[in-house]
Amino acid sequence: MTQTATSTANIGVVGLAVMGSNLARNLASREGNTVAIYNRSPEKTRELLAAHPEADFVASESIADFAASLTTPRTAIIMVKAGAGTDAVIDQLTAVFEPGDIIVDGGNALFTDTIRREKAVRETGINFVGAGISGGEEGALLGPSIMPGGSAEAWETLGPILRSIAAVAEGEPCVTHVGTDGAGHFVKMIHNGIEYADMQLIAEGYDLIRRGTGKSPAEIADIFTEWNRGELESYLIEITAEVLRQTDAKTGKPLVDVILDQAGAKGTGAWTVQTALDLGIPVSGIAEAVFARSLSSKPAQRAAAADLPGPSAAPVADVDAFIEDVRLALYASKMIAYSQGFDEIVAGAEEYGWDIQKGEIAKIWRGGCIIRAQFLNRITEAYAEDPGLVALVTAPYFREVMARAQDSWRRVVRIAAESGIPAPAFSSSLAYYDGLRADRLPAALVQGQRDFFGAHTYKRSDMEGTFHTLWSGDRSEIAMDDAH
Numbered sequence: 001m002t003q004t005a006t007s008t009a010n011i012g013v014v015g016l017a018v019m020g021s022n023l024a025r026n027l028a029s030r031e032g033n034t035v036a037i038y039n040r041s042p043e044k045t046r047e048l049l050a051a052h053p054e055a056d057f058v059a060s061e062s063i064a065d066f067a068a069s070l071t072t073p074r075t076a077i078i079m080v081k082a083g084a085g086t087d088a089v090i091d092q093l094t095a096v097f098e099p100g101d102i103i104v105d106g107g108n109a110l111f112t113d114t115i116r117r118e119k120a121v122r123e124t125g126i127n128f129v130g131a132g133i134s135g136g137e138e139g140a141l142l143g144p145s146i147m148p149g150g151s152a153e154a155w156e157t158l159g160p161i162l163r164s165i166a167a168v169a170e171g172e173p174c175v176t177h178v179g180t181d182g183a184g185h186f187v188k189m190i191h192n193g194i195e196y197a198d199m200q201l202i203a204e205g206y207d208l209i210r211r212g213t214g215k216s217p218a219e220i221a222d223i224f225t226e227w228n229r230g231e232l233e234s235y236l237i238e239i240t241a242e243v244l245r246q247t248d249a250k251t252g253k254p255l256v257d258v259i260l261d262q263a264g265a266k267g268t269g270a271w272t273v274q275t276a277l278d279l280g281i282p283v284s285g286i287a288e289a290v291f292a293r294s295l296s297s298k299p300a301q302r303a304a305a306a307d308l309p310g311p312s313a314a315p316v317a318d319v320d321a322f323i324e325d326v327r328l329a330l331y332a333s334k335m336i337a338y339s340q341g342f343d344e345i346v347a348g349a350e351e352y353g354w355d356i357q358k359g360e361i362a363k364i365w366r367g368g369c370i371i372r373a374q375f376l377n378r379i380t381e382a383y384a385e386d387p388g389l390v391a392l393v394t395a396p397y398f399r400e401v402m403a404r405a406q407d408s409w410r411r412v413v414r415i416a417a418e419s420g421i422p423a424p425a426f427s428s429s430l431a432y433y434d435g436l437r438a439d440r441l442p443a444a445l446v447q448g449q450r451d452f453f454g455a456h457t458y459k460r461s462d463m464e465g466t467f468h469t470l471w472s473g474d475r476s477e478i479a480m481d482d483a484h
């Protein structure tokens with residue numbers, strides 16, 4: 001396909017469902033962009049054109065025309081549901097694109113799929129970039145946080161375009177070249193894992209306050225609004241207040257009381273945990289958030305277990321003190337979720353050979369994305385001070401928060417357990433914190449057990465080497481050849 005005089009668009013979007021349409025409109029609204037658009041069913045394209053005559057779109061009804069409408073290097077962003085559809089569009093585009101052109105997958109693809117696709121597309125000389133895009137429909141339209149992977153060559157062309165549409169936080173666009181091949185989708189996956197944890201922690205905080213104090217959802221909304229003025233300031237806290245304040249028009253009840261309490265999931269949280277298991281990274285807070293959604297969505301098990309014994313929540317003695325305890329427990333647990341997420345980024349970068357700048361990731365999450373929050377600056381600072389930081393939670397700011405939050409955190413987890421209020425993310429985050437800081441862990445006993453039944457051997461803390469106790473013999477210890 002050669003360039004013709006009719007090639008006028010510097011960027012194209014394939015897939016015009018809500019996210020694609022909004023991204024195309026965002027692109028068209030920025031100075032200097034002319035946007036080629038294409039959708040499998042042409043009605044969607046016509047609808048978008050009719051609804052937005054102001055936008056500088058070049059519409060095509062065939063993929064060949066779409067390619068012909070683009071200036072070189074042709075750059076197209078695929079916005080279709082992640083999965084087989086993505087592969088189909090990639091095949092179509094590679095058939096009409098030329099070496100040097102750029103195909104961007106802006107969906108929530110699994111990063112290993114992105115690695116595979118990048119490798120296959122690279123063979124043709126075309127660049128393939130997996131880009132995580134966060135911020136939902138509104139973010140796509142007004143400015144998302146963008147996490148692109150792919151080659152440095154592709155980033156040269158793509159960088160200015162993505163910078164033009166990204167959210168801006170403190171004067172900086174929320175986009176950076178994360179790393180090669182699947183790095184962008186990997187980081188987006190971690191973003192989503194943290195998103196799950198943050199949402200679950202907020203939900204647990206709400207539940208504890210509601211059941212511990214008897215406050216109404218609207219009253220709790222005011223508490224969240226208040227929290228949003230301080231260190232917990234974030235998009236998720238802000239929208240939580242909105243949701244809690246909403247009254248159901250049909251019944252007059254708080255909407256949160258009529259929504260079925262079974263949380264859905266599209267899989268990115270589970271991927272974060274599955275990948276962490278493979279990498280050996282304990283993302284326990286994130287995992288609890290994923291499992292809490294699974295537990296909620298098991299109505300038969302919940303019904304069968306509903307009459308199992310347990311305490312009923314007793315009102316807390318000092319309401320204001322309890323609410324402040326929950327606030328601090330939430331903040332501390334949230335930091336654990338980020339700390340675990342960044343640990344996974346470090347491990348993933350090492351495993352897949354990506355040079356990921358952790359401070360930059362925290363920066364591009366400050367605006368546009370679902371987990372955007374004031375405290376992300378603290379993460380950037382922590383990595384700026386110590387790029388080799390082994391655990392975020394040990395950085396000075398985080399230490400200070402742990403020092404002032406830990407008593408509250410422990411009280412909240414104790415009250416939750418005593419009152420029979422499930423707080424899996426709060427409690428597992430605290431257990432993780434105590435596990436990390438423990439001088440000795442019972443892992444020593446686990447090693448002893450492993451050696452007992454399986455001769456799995458152990459190491460000693462007082463000398464080099466590998467050892468085994470002759471458990472079924474005279475129980476003397478033997479030194480093993482390290483080749484074993």
Ligand code: 6PG
Binds near residue numbers: 192195370
């Ligand atoms: C974002 C979101 C979004 C994600 C949903 C999925 O960053 O804009 O992470 O990409 O698809 O939030 O969440 P569920 O798994 O909860 O459906």
